[in-house]
Amino acid sequence: MAKHLPPLLSGSQPPETAQTLLALLHAQGEVARLSERDQLYSSLLDSVNAVLWAFDWETRQVLYVSPAYERIFGRPASLVLADYNEWRDSIYPDDLDFAERSLAQVLLKGAVEDREYRILNASGQVRWLSDKCYINQQSEGERVIVVGIAEDITEKKQLEGELQRLATTDVLTQSSNRRHFFECARQAFDHAREDGTPLAFLLLDIDDFKRINDSYGHQEGDQVLQRIADSGKAVLRRGDQFGRIGGEEFAAIFPGCNAQAAELIAERLQREVQRLSFSHGEQTYSVTVSQGLTALTDQDTSLDDLFARADAAMYRAKRQGKNQIVHG
Numbered sequence: 001m002a003k004h005l006p007p008l009l010s011g012s013q014p015p016e017t018a019q020t021l022l023a024l025l026h027a028q029g030e031v032a033r034l035s036e037r038d039q040l041y042s043s044l045l046d047s048v049n050a051v052l053w054a055f056d057w058e059t060r061q062v063l064y065v066s067p068a069y070e071r072i073f074g075r076p077a078s079l080v081l082a083d084y085n086e087w088r089d090s091i092y093p094d095d096l097d098f099a100e101r102s103l104a105q106v107l108l109k110g111a112v113e114d115r116e117y118r119i120l121n122a123s124g125q126v127r128w129l130s131d132k133c134y135i136n137q138q139s140e141g142e143r144v145i146v147v148g149i150a151e152d153i154t155e156k157k158q159l160e161g162e163l164q165r166l167a168t169t170d171v172l173t174q175s176s177n178r179r180h181f182f183e184c185a186r187q188a189f190d191h192a193r194e195d196g197t198p199l200a201f202l203l204l205d206i207d208d209f210k211r212i213n214d215s216y217g218h219q220e221g222d223q224v225l226q227r228i229a230d231s232g233k234a235v236l237r238r239g240d241q242f243g244r245i246g247g248e249e250f251a252a253i254f255p256g257c258n259a260q261a262a263e264l265i266a267e268r269l270q271r272e273v274q275r276l277s278f279s280h281g282e283q284t285y286s287v288t289v290s291q292g293l294t295a296l297t298d299q300d301t302s303l304d305d306l307f308a309r310a311d312a313a314m315y316r317a318k319r320q321g322k323n324q325i326v327h328g
């Protein structure tokens, strides 16, 4: 038979002590929940590879940096909280102007999301940051707080650089590939036309390359291509562009260079290639190249004009006995 238990508390309201007890239990639960949430927030902040930050625009004071600051910058957070210049001084000198100007734009735009700059961390390592920032001002007249998220994108940048290198480089010779060479050459052509500056264009083709392949094998042929490309790169000046544009055909573009100056470079390259010595087993051999050279004229309307003249000149060099430079 069911027993009827006496009511724990009589009347509709619990006595005062019980109310206090309930309130305490409730508060304890709240505290536990809050500390759980706190732990969750701080472990989230810790795990992202980004610094969340807040900055008082008027007083130039950093109000908050999340734990990733110490990991990415390699410096104690207390220092940047005491002095904003800690952050400024970490910025890679070439990027400081951009970092400051783009931060100031947040006042006009409310948000600046395309800020990428480099920092030097405490051990002198360069790191790339994507530092987005936003105005956090509720109403007119309130102090301006800028908040931001500075993500470490160093690995992404390195990957982008590697992809860019792969997309623009000829795998065998590590010189520019055809597409990239002509892209750069077209830009150089446009600049030369705009600025009225000289420009020279060169085509180079290895002589009797088929015979090298047939006599010594394709791998040997590849080595010849690599060493000729190395000679090309060594002879060129900074700002010149050198590329492999076909099987055994290379091209170079010389911005700011007239026909005479380009001729000197082509002659140097011709000598460099003649000096190269190759060996296959007991045999040693050398190679020669034919070059077609031309310079920009007032009548040229596109890079194709220069290319056509250099190409015709190069074939003349072949017909005239190879191992020579012909002007077109």
Ligand SMILES: Nc1nc2c(ncn2[C@@H]2O[C@H](COP(=O)(O)OP(=O)(O)OP(=O)(O)O)[C@@H](O)[C@H]2O)c(=O)[nH]1
Residues within 6 Å of the ligand: 172, 205, 206, 207, 208, 209, 210, 211, 213, 217, 218, 219, 220, 221, 222, 225, 246, 247, 248, 318, 322
């Ligand atoms: N090893 C190697 N050979 C290549 C590569 N690309 C093209 N070739 C070879 O380059 C040779 C070009 O031969 P041809 O166009 O007849 O020219 P050539 O023998 O140099 O004759 P000339 O241009 O008249 O001096 C061919 O045998 C191609 O197979 C490459 O990446 N590696």
